[in-house]
Amino acid sequence: MTSLFALVDCNNFYASCERLFNPDLIGKPIVVLSNNDGCVIARSNEAKALGIKMGAPLFEIKDLLARDGVHVFSSNYELYGDMSRRVVLTLSEYSPNVEVYSIDESFLDLGNFLHVDIQAHARAIWERVPIATGIPVAVGVAATKTLAKLANRLAKKSRKANGVLVLTDPVHVEAALKATEIGDVWGVGRQYARKLALYGVRTAYDLTRQTDSFVKRHMTIVGLRTVKELRGEPCIDLEMVPPSKQNICTSRSFGQPLIDLSDIEEALATHAVRCATKLRKQGSCASALTVFLETSRFAAPGQVYFSSRTVQLESPSASELVIMPQALGALRAIFRSGFRYKRTGIIVTGICPAGQVQQSLFEPDNRKRDSGLMDSLDTLRKRFGHSVVKYGVQGTAGKWEMQSGKLSPCYTTRLDDLIKAR
DNA sequence: TCTGGGGTCCTAGGACCC
């Protein structure tokens, strides 16, 4: 029995989503910005051709964008998330086993497709997804997930492949490894690429030729797994059910620098509520939380401040009535006046299933009361949106809220947005 | 003025225990 994986990756996903409901933009350069309109996180092919770099800060390229008539969007995760679900639904027609790896990538298990023409199957996916969803994709197929990633990259790059590459013939695999720079391998980042270059390791092929002990010494056992996968030995399984998260972090940069504690409290209270909501959604409780507060990393020396504080909870909880006050207490403890703050956030840790929580001996058991209330809040918010129920401390001023001045309508998830757009 | 947010895993080193 041989393993076989397909990696299906949406082309320029966020840019493709923006274009979907705005056909005037076909053939035009588009970029999508990070939260707070900070930097570029997605580009259409036309924008790439103009030389706009991934991660470029908006303020540095603003003139260039205007000069070249690039269409600029704030990120609209509500739209992208919904489109992503539609793509995954389509993919599930092509394999019973699908792993949703990220918002724009899924792995498909094709391992037991013995009597299927894999090339034709992959091509069918490539044709079907844009018809069903409007989103173009590329498909890479190989014996391991790491090789499927590599095949997918080449499928996009190569004219001949035209969006689909099945990499199973050993001769082709070797050629593909030789054509792939080390830094483009899944699992090899900038640091490792730099280090490996010192040893003359420049391509994926070079890496497969190193001894296991060399790889383990320089890249830990994680790197060794990558190398084995490049050699065709599967080490990374398909994960159809995402494992429950061991940390949950909710944070945002402020739309403008904040000086007053009360403004920052509004932000953190909101993050704490969202964080507790995420915790409940995966059916977990947290036993500790960490609050952090920081200025811009780019502030002048002496004006940079970063602090965090961890609080152990009396007993594990997912109640915002527990988590929010504790978080605010931690924030007040680390706040120093005189700084221009840029970001705050909360991380919950020590996560356990909600069903396994041991009650503290000395605390009144508020869990029953809280969990009923939390259920009601979750239902309300799911139906009417996050701001339907808020706490006083969350405020209404919203001085912290992020800038997203170029937000597109949520065409697929909000009826009033769709009507307005028509 | 302006540079994202949310995760995972591994390792090393220290504290502490028998």
Place this chain on the structure above:
DNA sequence: TCTGGGGTCCTAGGACCC
């Protein structure tokens, strides 16, 4: 206080991913 191997737990830091 030292002798000595071995184990666990925790944290900080560093690497990676999208």
